[in-house]
Amino acid sequence: MSHKNVIQQIEQHVKNALEGNDASHDWAHIARVRALALRIAQDEQLSEAQVFAVELGALLHDVSDWKYAEPGADTHALACAEVQALLPPLGVDQPTIDRVCEIITRIGFKDELPSASGAAPAVALSLEARVVQDADRLDAIGAIGIARCFTFGGRFGRPLYDPEQPPRPAEALTREAYMQQHSAAEAPANEGGGGGGTVKGKGGAATLNHFHEKLLTLKGRMKTASGRALAEGRHAFMEAYLEQFGREIAGDA
Numbered sequence: 001m002s003h004k005n006v007i008q009q010i011e012q013h014v015k016n017a018l019e020g021n022d023a024s025h026d027w028a029h030i031a032r033v034r035a036l037a038l039r040i041a042q043d044e045q046l047s048e049a050q051v052f053a054v055e056l057g058a059l060l061h062d063v064s065d066w067k068y069a070e071p072g073a074d075t076h077a078l079a080c081a082e083v084q085a086l087l088p089p090l091g092v093d094q095p096t097i098d099r100v101c102e103i104i105t106r107i108g109f110k111d112e113l114p115s116a117s118g119a120a121p122a123v124a125l126s127l128e129a130r131v132v133q134d135a136d137r138l139d140a141i142g143a144i145g146i147a148r149c150f151t152f153g154g155r156f157g158r159p160l161y162d163p164e165q166p167p168r169p170a171e172a173l174t175r176e177a178y179m180q181q182h183s184a185a186e187a188p189a190n191e192g193g194g195g196g197g198t199v200k201g202k203g204g205a206a207t208l209n210h211f212h213e214k215l216l217t218l219k220g221r222m223k224t225a226s227g228r229a230l231a232e233g234r235h236a237f238m239e240a241y242l243e244q245f246g247r248e249i250a251g252d253a
């Protein structure tokens with residue numbers, strides 16, 4: 001099967017898999033990440049084979065997301081198993097499949113945080129994974145990033161901000177603390193969110209916190225020159241937005 005046909009098949013698979021997800025992780029997010037990843041791949045002069053893995057990885061990177069999974073599920077293993085079942089019948093070669101597996105299991109924010117257990121840091125990401133990671137991160141910042149963040153917080157029933165508790169500093173964050181804070185198991189089960197996924201948790205930290213623990217740190221975590229350049233304007237916009245947000249909370253604007 002030609003690369004074009006493989007991509008078309010996978011597009012359909014991903015559209016079906018994400019149907020009913022909230023708008024922070026829907027098909028439109030995937031489409032934006034794919035477009036950004038292809039743009040960065042071109043800037044970074046990736047080969048045709050690398051671009052194919054980047055496009056597949058971008059399309060498949062959110063099909064098995066731990067934030068929406070049942071507590072305790074090994075979502076990395078599930079995501080890889082899915083790719084291993086999906087791609088060989090379409091004639092995709094094993095090195096490309098391995099690369100796609102790397103992309104979808106290793107680009108997440110939590111995987112980059114230091115572990116409280118002191119586990120050794122993982123080996124460096126391939127260029128293909130760095131390209132998709134930067135693209136995913138660009139979609140988490142700027143105007144779209146702000147919209148996605150409040151959409152995600154709303155899905156978990158979180159307050160916009162907490163007047164009693166200012167946001168925590170990002171430096172103190174460990175992988176375990178982040179996962180506990182953001183997994184579906186974090187709060188007592190209830191009726192769940194509005195359609196799709198398996199989100200059960202409600203409550204948890206105010207959404208404003210997420211800007212400080214994660215989104216404002218992403219500019220400094222970009223791994224390609226092209227991604228870093230694109231992050232500048234989005235980051236500046238987000239900072240201006242947060243300044244105004246603070247002024248309005250304080251009644252100063």
Ligand code: ADP
Nearest residue numbers: 024108109136140145148149152153182207210
């Ligand atoms: P990652 O795999 O690095 O977590 P994703 O693409 O899966 O990245 O999702 C990232 C985006 O989802 C965040 O940048 C934000 O927009 C939203 N999100 C994730 N966790 C939260 C949270 N706790 N509060 C608000 N938004 C969140």
Ligand code: NI
Nearest residue numbers: 029061062136
């Ligand atoms: Ni994503």
